[in-house]
Amino acid sequence: MSKKIQHRLYVDAALPGDGSLTLGPDQSHYLANVMRARTGDQVALFNGRDGEWASEIAAVQKKAVTLRLESRIREQRTEPDLWLAFAPIKKARLDFMAQKATELGVSHMVPMLTRRTIVDRVKTDRLFANAVEAAEQCERLNVPTIGEPVKLEKLIADWPMDRKIMFCDEDLTGTPAHVALQAADNKSNPRPWGILIGPEGGFDDHERALIRSHPNTVVVALGPRVLRADTAAMSAISLWQSALGDW
Amino acid sequence: MSKKIQHRLYVDAALPGDGSLTLGPDQSHYLANVMRARTGDQVALFNGRDGEWASEIAAVQKKAVTLRLESRIREQRTEPDLWLAFAPIKKARLDFMAQKATELGVSHMVPMLTRRTIVDRVKTDRLFANAVEAAEQCERLNVPTIGEPVKLEKLIADWPMDRKIMFCDEDLTGTPAHVALQAADNKSNPRPWGILIGPEGGFDDHERALIRSHPNTVVVALGPRVLRADTAAMSAISLWQSALGDW
Structure with missing residues (x-):
């Protein structure tokens, strides 16, 4: 990953899943309207199970931002209990x-x-x-x-x-x-x-x-x-x- | 000191000084109007040099609360440098x-x-x-x-x-x-x-x-x-x- 990560989100979905992920209304609103994210922006994703994934915004709609998963940038690690x-x-x-x-x-x-x-x-x-x-x-x-x-x-x-x-x-x-x-x-x-x-x-x-x-x-x-x-x-x-x- | 301390203030003055202390306008306002302190209330005082002193409110005016110093309740201690x-x-x-x-x-x-x-x-x-x-x-x-x-x-x-x-x-x-x-x-x-x-x-x-x-x-x-x-x-x-x- 040479491209710079601009946002970082926790998601519930499996990563990378089928390689594409559409965020729910709240996170879509946050990215699109609060963070003013645009198509092509880099977003790191983690879910607590599958490590950290780089993704790129493929489409921005007000209530549905779609991400294209790219590559795993960090392996999941164990946190202290x-x-x-x-x-x-x-x-x-x-x-x-x-x-x-x-x-x-x-x-x-x-x-x-x-x-x-x-x-x-x-x-x-x-x-x-x-x-x-x-x-x-x-x-x-x-x-x-x-x-x-x-x-x-x-x-x-x-x-x-x-x-x-x-x-x-x-x-x-x-x-x-x-x-x-x-x-x-x-x-x-x-x-x-x-x-x-x-x-x-x-x-x-x-x-x-x-x-x-x-x-x-x-x-x-x-x-x-x-x-x-x-x-x-x-x-x-x-x-x-x-x-x-x-x- | 069997009476219960109700307020605690940092002051600049020497303690116990001459045994009486009139607070400046800011601390007087704080005690009288914010904390609604009354005559007879117990106030602990410290200045970083003379330990902690119990005092009693002798008079409450809007811009001048007067305290009567009673006894030292803690010796000054050295804090880590x-x-x-x-x-x-x-x-x-x-x-x-x-x-x-x-x-x-x-x-x-x-x-x-x-x-x-x-x-x-x-x-x-x-x-x-x-x-x-x-x-x-x-x-x-x-x-x-x-x-x-x-x-x-x-x-x-x-x-x-x-x-x-x-x-x-x-x-x-x-x-x-x-x-x-x-x-x-x-x-x-x-x-x-x-x-x-x-x-x-x-x-x-x-x-x-x-x-x-x-x-x-x-x-x-x-x-x-x-x-x-x-x-x-x-x-x-x-x-x-x-x-x-x-x-």
Whole structure:
């Protein structure tokens, strides 16, 4: 591919399929009217399964942009298996958290309802839309999956046996994250993990005891300052990626 | 202090001074009209030098709220000596970066002009206002200082001899941050450091060579995904804090 990619889109369809792809109304509108794409423009496509494909716009109609698939430009790669379970926060910060968590490489996000959770309705389609937008921009080859909101107690009761828990407990000072994480796992063949981030105001004592009592839990410290929930999530993902992920 | 702190403010004045403090018009307006504070409310004060002080509102006027200092509730503590030099980005993301960098514990921020820097005017007073707001919320006892915008070449030419450079080079994969940082320094008695974050689009080859040629530079990897400048800054600060700072 010597031609320059001008747009990048996540699609659901198999790639390359029959070599041609007509986008649905929303993506067609985005390309044709928002991005003012034209016939001949280069569009990279990914679907989370078939790698990244170069395509060229063959026809532009208002509600139907047709792409001609050209060649695979990247093989599908495996992303780290890292969940992020978070107590929902206000809309702007939630959008932001979904975008940043996608950029930083989580595989699955799940809204977690806690006693101090203020926001109890979560639009999972909006979370997914934010994740798609971030994946398109950061050159990921897949989009994190989004779970339905679940109560903390149920999340912990159903937690998979083989998945470790990175618990960022506000009250703790002590072991730095990379030390705690590396004592619990091995970067050369890491286990699946999930990060638990509490609400603004923190988990209550009952919740903290519940999380700490799980045999898979590893407690890490995020320093002496009070971090907002979205900040704590980004820090925790970064520390996990550096210690055990693909950074 | 058994009474509950309701507000937290950064002030310039010495604490406790003569035991009484009248706030200027902006902070008085904020307390009286935005926060609807009343006589008797508890306000925590910090100035970056004298620890944190409990005070009580003695009188509320629209443009002059008077506080009566009560007792020191926290001793001043030393924050890690960590600079963040960043290429300015668009306003909303810049506000956000200043807030998050403050929460995460940088001591000094400096806007750095590079060849691919798109935004070349930076309101340093706005950066400082964002830092103050974040410091008040995250219970820091000081506010990061803000430098005047400086060209990358001059920043590197004038770089202090004893200060290490954490350079997040996009093109690199390799040594994880905590390994690279700990090979270069020691948490029990860390040197001063500065993090360099490039513009969206990255440093150009000349700039990358210049930074890499500095004897104090330590190159770290932030993984295979393309991170936005604000995300990269937050990740880098988190990794530094965990490896060498006070986390």
